[in-house]
Amino acid sequence: MQITSPDLDTAANILKLLGDKTRLAIVKIVSEQECCVCEFVDLFQMTQPAISQHLRKLKDAGLVSETRRGQWIFYSLNKTCPYLTFIQTVIEQIPSQTFKLEELEAQGKRICCD
Amino acid sequence: MQITSPDLDTAANILKLLGDKTRLAIVKIVSEQECCVCEFVDLFQMTQPAISQHLRKLKDAGLVSETRRGQWIFYSLNKTCPYLTFIQTVIEQIPSQTFKLEELEAQGKRICCD
DNA sequence: AGTATTAATAAGAATATACTTATATACTGA
DNA sequence: TCAGTATATAAGTATATTCTTATTAATACT
Numbered sequence A, B: 001m002q003i004t005s006p007d008l009d010t011a012a013n014i015l016k017l018l019g020d021k022t023r024l025a026i027v028k029i030v031s032e033q034e035c036c037v038c039e040f041v042d043l044f045q046m047t048q049p050a051i052s053q054h055l056r057k058l059k060d061a062g063l064v065s066e067t068r069r070g071q072w073i074f075y076s077l078n079k080t081c082p083y084l085t086f087i088q089t090v091i092e093q094i095p096s097q098t099f100k101l102e103e104l105e106a107q108g109k110r111i112c113c114d
Numbered sequence C: 001a002g003t004a005t006t007a008a009t010a011a012g013a014a015t016a017t018a019c020t021t022a023t024a025t026a027c028t029g030a
Numbered sequence D: 001t002c003a004g005t006a007t008a009t010a011a012g013t014a015t016a017t018t019c020t021t022a023t024t025a026a027t028a029c030t
Helices: A008-018 A021-032 A037-044 A048-060 A084-091 A096-108 B006-018 B021-032 B037-044 B047-059 B083-089 B098-106
Strands: A065-071 A071-076 B064-069 B072-077
Touching: A008 A084, A008 B021, A021 A037, A021 A065, A021 A071, A021 A096, A021 B006, A021 B072, A037 A048, A037 A071, A037 A084, A048 A065, A048 A071, A048 B006, A048 B047, A071 A084, A071 B047, A084 B083, A096 B037, B006 B021, B006 B083, B021 B037, B021 B064, B021 B072, B021 B083, B021 B098, B037 B047, B037 B064, B037 B072, B037 B098, B047 B072, B072 B083
Parallel strands: none
Antiparallel strands: A065 A071, B064 B072
């Protein structure tokens, strides 16, 4: 694990990405559990392209990474991001969002690939 | 000092404000030292209205507070902000910007009201 | 009072952002 | 190979953001 401290411009770019409630929730959620695109669509009641575009921004910036598993693509926090510590310090301070995943689970809408 | 943890929406709003490099630098600087508007204008090579508008956003959100001292208005980090801890945790992780104030000082451009 | 200085506000323009709908791509399983 | 599902991309639109210039407000100094 690396502990690069971001310069001002880098920090501002990361914070701008996190400064959208959908993306902030996504990052918080993937920091707690892997999650796939269609789950986010359900969670946030947004269209699939809208979610996909948020994920792309996060991926392009190196905040999240993806793994395909069958027909699903799962997103997780990118553990190799040079600014992982910075990102974690920020998201540690907001409330856990796992309750949202539990709601999905209760509706039988969680995706499982085992 | 209060330790209210921001909910997701509140956190996103704060992060959006910090997600602009000018505002992030302003907040970092006022966390280290009081500073007046014309100093920011010099520091960032921006017009006075542009700086004023950034300060207004930060003030409206409660992140900074102002005190008039003579003809100058000094800004500082708002120590009574309910989310002070959150804000401080974020800005502690970016590099100190006092070198910028030292450059101003070297040019004899710092404002002093004593 | 009159002028200079500092800062805020207003109005408008250029750009960025976050959606929408339509379409393309990639994988799965019959 | 074909149909179904999951995801990405493209193009367009509405709105938000961040500047610009012009003006106003407040204070200081003579």
